[in-house]
Amino acid sequence: MSAQRDLAALTSWHADWRGLRVLVLGLGVTGFSVADTLVELGAEVLVSGASGSPEHVDLLAVIGARWLAVADDAGAPPAFADFDPELVVVSPGYPPRHPLLRWAEERSLPVWGDIELAWRVRDKVRAAEWLCVTGTNGKTTTTELAATMLVAGGVRAAPVGNIGVPVLDAVRDPEGFDVLVVELSSHQLHWFARSQGGEVAPLASVCLNLADDHLAWHGSADAYRDAKAKVYRNTRVACVYNLADGATERMVEEAEVQEGARAVGFGLGIPSPSDLGIVDGVLVDRAFLDDRRSTALELGTVDDLVVAGLASPHMAQNALAAAALVRAVGLPPAAVREGIRAFRVAPHRTERVAEAEGIVWIDDSKATNAEAARASLAAFESVVWMLGGQFKGVDVAPLIAAAGPRLRGAVLIGRERAALLDAFARHAPGVPVVEVHAPETEQVMPAAVRAAAALARVGDTVLLAPAAASFDQFADYADRGRRFADAVREYAERRTTSHAEGGARDDDTGAAPHDDPPDGAPARP
Numbered sequence: 001m002s003a004q005r006d007l008a009a010l011t012s013w014h015a016d017w018r019g020l021r022v023l024v025l026g027l028g029v030t031g032f033s034v035a036d037t038l039v040e041l042g043a044e045v046l047v048s049g050a051s052g053s054p055e056h057v058d059l060l061a062v063i064g065a066r067w068l069a070v071a072d073d074a075g076a077p078p079a080f081a082d083f084d085p086e087l088v089v090v091s092p093g094y095p096p097r098h099p100l101l102r103w104a105e106e107r108s109l110p111v112w113g114d115i116e117l118a119w120r121v122r123d124k125v126r127a128a129e130w131l132c133v134t135g136t137n138g139k140t141t142t143t144e145l146a147a148t149m150l151v152a153g154g155v156r157a158a159p160v161g162n163i164g165v166p167v168l169d170a171v172r173d174p175e176g177f178d179v180l181v182v183e184l185s186s187h188q189l190h191w192f193a194r195s196q197g198g199e200v201a202p203l204a205s206v207c208l209n210l211a212d213d214h215l216a217w218h219g220s221a222d223a224y225r226d227a228k229a230k231v232y233r234n235t236r237v238a239c240v241y242n243l244a245d246g247a248t249e250r251m252v253e254e255a256e257v258q259e260g261a262r263a264v265g266f267g268l269g270i271p272s273p274s275d276l277g278i279v280d281g282v283l284v285d286r287a288f289l290d291d292r293r294s295t296a297l298e299l300g301t302v303d304d305l306v307v308a309g310l311a312s313p314h315m316a317q318n319a320l321a322a323a324a325l326v327r328a329v330g331l332p333p334a335a336v337r338e339g340i341r342a343f344r345v346a347p348h349r350t351e352r353v354a355e356a357e358g359i360v361w362i363d364d365s366k367a368t369n370a371e372a373a374r375a376s377l378a379a380f381e382s383v384v385w386m387l388g389g390q391f392k393g394v395d396v397a398p399l400i401a402a403a404g405p406r407l408r409g410a411v412l413i414g415r416e417r418a419a420l421l422d423a424f425a426r427h428a429p430g431v432p433v434v435e436v437h438a439p440e441t442e443q444v445m446p447a448a449v450r451a452a453a454a455l456a457r458v459g460d461t462v463l464l465a466p467a468a469a470s471f472d473q474f475a476d477y478a479d480r481g482r483r484f485a486d487a488v489r490e491y492a493e494r495r496t497t498s499h500a501e502g503g504a505r506d507d508d509t510g511a512a513p514h515d516d517p518p519d520g521a522p523a524r525p
Contacts, residue, residue: 004086007110008196013124013171018042021084023109025100026091027052027060027067030114033166034089035065037117040172046083048100049091076103085109089117092162092187095217113191115184116198118167125176130200131325134184134231135208135248137372138318139163141349142208143183145310146322149339150179153331157181162188179203179329186214186227201258204328205231206240206321210247211371216393229254235261238287238328240321243267243275262287264328266320268313271296276320276327278302283320283340288327299323300337309345314375348481350376356492358458363488364465365481370399373467377403380461384452386484388414389468396467397423404428409455411436411448415472441473445480445487453491462488 009015020043024035027049036059038045045065050072052060060067068079080103088104088111095101104111122128133143143159150157160170161183170180182202184192192200207228218224225247232239232255239257241248243265252263264274264287271277273292276285281303284296300319305311310319323336345351348365355361362380367373369392377383383406387396400423409432412420417435424433434451438444452462464484466477474480 007087011120011197013041013121019044020086022046022087022089023048023080023083023085023104024065024089024091025049025094025098027056028091028093029164030166031091032056032059033168034091034114034117035060036063037121037168037172038089039063039065041121046079046085048080070100072098075099087112089114090191092185096190097219110195111191112195112198113188114166114168115161115182115188115192115200116195118171119200120198121168122171124171125174128170128177128180129329130202131179131181131329132184132200132202132205132231132235133181133208133321133325134186134189134228135206135242136211136213136228136369137367137375138208138314138321139183139185140366141310141315141345142206142318142322142325143181144346145319145339145343146325147181148343149322149326149331149336150181150329152338152342153326153335155179155329155331159183181325184231186224187217189227189230190218192227192230192233199234201234201236202231203236204238204240204325205235206325207231207242207248207251208318208321209242209245209371210251211369211374212394213369213371214392225251232257234258238262238264238324240264240266240324240328242317242321243269243277244317264288264324266317266324268316268320276324278316278320283323285323285327285333287324288330297333298337299327299333300340304337304340308340308343309350310340310343312350312375312379314378315345315350348478350379351481351485353485353488354492356495359453359456360461361488361492362461362463362465363481363485364463365470365477365484367465367467368469368477370394370396370467373465374399374402376463376465377406380463381406382408382457382460384409384411384456384460384462386411386413386448386452386462386464387466387468388412388417388420389466389470389480390414390472391416391419391468396420397427399467400424401427404431407431408457408460409434409452411451411455413444413448413466413473414468416468441483444473445483446490449484449487449491453495 022043024047035047048068048070147157147159155178157179159181160167162185163183229251236258239252241252266276271286274287283299286292286296351363353361353363364376367376412435436448438447470477470480
């Protein structure tokens, strides 16, 4: 093994990165952005992963990086030792116990995430301020909304990070940015600010909420919580937290921040000084003004939230969190309101798909964990709930127990059904449960929609809020949501045609009922 370079000196795009041997783990969007950046900096780059898209593999050769496919269950190949890396940069999908990361640990190699690399080289054009966003739920909406507010105020800003646009791509934008709103997953935060010179120092930061998620990846609920808490580290102006979630307040209390950083809460009630909240249908700021003990600034109205699709309680919280972040930058209240008015919720986030025969169909495929599904369910009174998928080590029994009183019925998709069936039997035995048995992905949603339609009654909401990841049956949560919406629209069109032709209600669900409700009402014990 050759002598290792002092990486603490590499804190600028303009530092000497030439010849640095870097092993990049992963060739998704993030991994490619890392490799492309490092090659541009003059480093020698070897990229490895279980697979990579043909396009990315071909582009590696074009930019001058090497590619080596290594299966996830394989150890480090001899080519790694031959390359003798001085640094490993890991993509977010690699769990800490991955064999290749154990190999790096055994060799005492420094391991960075893409976020640390981006922070170090953020000054290529001009060093933008960073607003960092994490939380179990609501990250993407808050990130996009904060960026929309900033743009409405004339600030050159962009939503980046876990939202799908690598931070490194924004750092290398030829025109540069004034502010980057950086969405951070718990995976990215696990590798956050681990080494001298790479300590991210955001202007403002927020953890929106905390609930068990990704436990299999992190190994425990405590490890997941600790990763999320890192978002507040080194914050300079405002640590924003959720007044309704004590875990986020404790994170702020325990955080090592820069002198002068303030704790700023957000909530749906009347705010105390130093908080944001809602008074008589008006969103108000009592944090970022001099006379905050006796006055407040108007940031918008609940009616503005309704138009933007942000009226549900959890969406309103996201809006207040975004407002707190941009107010920390100094954005005028009028720009906050203009940003809310210009914003529209992204697809698959409590998105209204259709209303047919007195039944509303809602796509919240982005509810990939129990807490997101809980928030979604709370917005509706009588629900036929479509759920299931990969639960990532999380017990959903408490969610089912809490949801039971508002459920007309439940339709189970996904392949992890045994625990769901047991939880419904124990905690919501009066709820009719239908399993969807569909061997092909194309058949899942049509069968699930027919099953839900058979359970639903006038005034009900059919809600796709799976509380689980999608990869057991679908490409991703967006694919799951699109297929749901397509199946709903096809079903509604077929029902309209059937009525026009004098047809009867179609109750051929293609699914297996566990409680077969009598005509006109669900079964109850």
